[in-house]
Amino acid sequence: DQQVKQNSPSLSVQEGRISILNCDYTNSMFDYFLWYKKYPAEGPTFLISISSIKDKNEDGRFTVFLNKSAKHLSLHIVPSQPGDSAVYFCAATRPDGSGNTGKLIFGQGTTLQVKP
Amino acid sequence: ETGVTQTPRHLVMGMTNKKSLKCEQHLGHNAMYWYKQSAKKPLELMFVYNFKEQTENNSVPSRFSPECPNSSHLFLHLHTLQPEDSALYLCASSQDGLAGVETQYFGPGTRLLVL
Numbered sequence: 001d002q003q004v005k006q007n008s009p010s011l012s013v014q015e016g017r018i019s020i021l022n023c024d025y026t027n028s029m030f031d032y033f034l035w036y037k038k039y040p041a042e043g044p045t046f047l048i049s050i051s052s053i054k055d056k057n058e059d060g061r062f063t064v065f066l067n068k069s070a071k072h073l074s075l076h077i078v079p080s081q082p083g084d085s086a087v088y089f090c091a092a093t094r095p096d097g098s099g100n101t102g103k104l105i106f107g108q109g110t111t112l113q114v115k116p
Numbered sequence: 117e118t119g120v121t122q123t124p125r126h127l128v129m130g131m132t133n134k135k136s137l138k139c140e141q142h143l144g145h146n147a148m149y150w151y152k153q154s155a156k157k158p159l160e161l162m163f164v165y166n167f168k169e170q171t172e173n174n175s176v177p178s179r180f181s182p183e184c185p186n187s188s189h190l191f192l193h194l195h196t197l198q199p200e201d202s203a204l205y206l207c208a209s210s211q212d213g214l215a216g217v218e219t220q221y222f223g224p225g226t227r228l229l230v231l
Contacts, residue, residue: 004158034219043120043206043222044159089159103172104220106159 003027004092006107013114019077021110023090026071030092034104035064035075038087047088048075080114087111119143120223122207128229129197137192137226139207148190149208149220150182159206165190166212197230204228 005024013019023033031052036044050057050064050073057064063076077084088111091104120141129135141148150162164172165184179201181193190207206225210218 002158009156036222041125041224043122043208043224045222046219049219091159103161103164104159105161108156108158 001026002108003030004090004105004107006088006090006110008110009108010111010113013080013112015082015114015116016079019075019080019084019112019114021075021077021088021090021112023073023075023107024071025073025092027092027094027105028071029094030105032093033064033066033073034091034093035062036089036091036106037084038089038109044089077112080112082114082116085112085114120207120209120221122205122223122226124226125224126227126229128231129194130231131197131199133197134193134195136194137205137207137228139190139192139223141188141190141207141209141221141223143209143221144211145209145221146187146212147210147218148184148187149210150190150192151206151208151222153204153206153225155203162192194228197228199230202228202230 003026034049035047037047038044048059048062050066066073087109089109090107123138146167148165151159153159161174162176163182168184183191204225207223208220210220
């Protein structure tokens, strides 16, 4: 059973407009969420994260929103730039009882294309 | 070299071959991870090492054998693989996998094809 889902495999947006990438999760024990970006032939790189005690975290053009009641998070990129074209993965994690939270559960990714 | 490096970047092997994937991190981290990414699937955690000790084996078949000789190096030994093992294998590291949520830094991956 997939605990983290990104239901849109791809998204195409015009340069300058807003990109909204969505992620749903099923495990209410998740308490920390991350977004990673991956370019072809490179490993994923950390983008932004949010703790479950918050509902919004902003870093420059990137904002992550968390709706705990809906078990839904989204990544907003505004304005979108062609260099943002990549695969975006959301990930979630939770304490395992001993305090370890290194285990990330990833979604399957959404490919974003920003057209000039 | 900086960050996390992986070699080889591409590997083709037969089902009877034995090969090894290598990962090296130059970040001074103490936790290292192996992930598998199959086509159209999420990244799946395979193994976690903290301070050279294996702390997680996510029900990985024994044909995959990890080795962590020190905090900077991580290997994945492969033998008698199946075609369904073809995937992108990603290595990652973090400062200390025992102390709360940390950013994981990924290598570029090894694209493996099993014939």
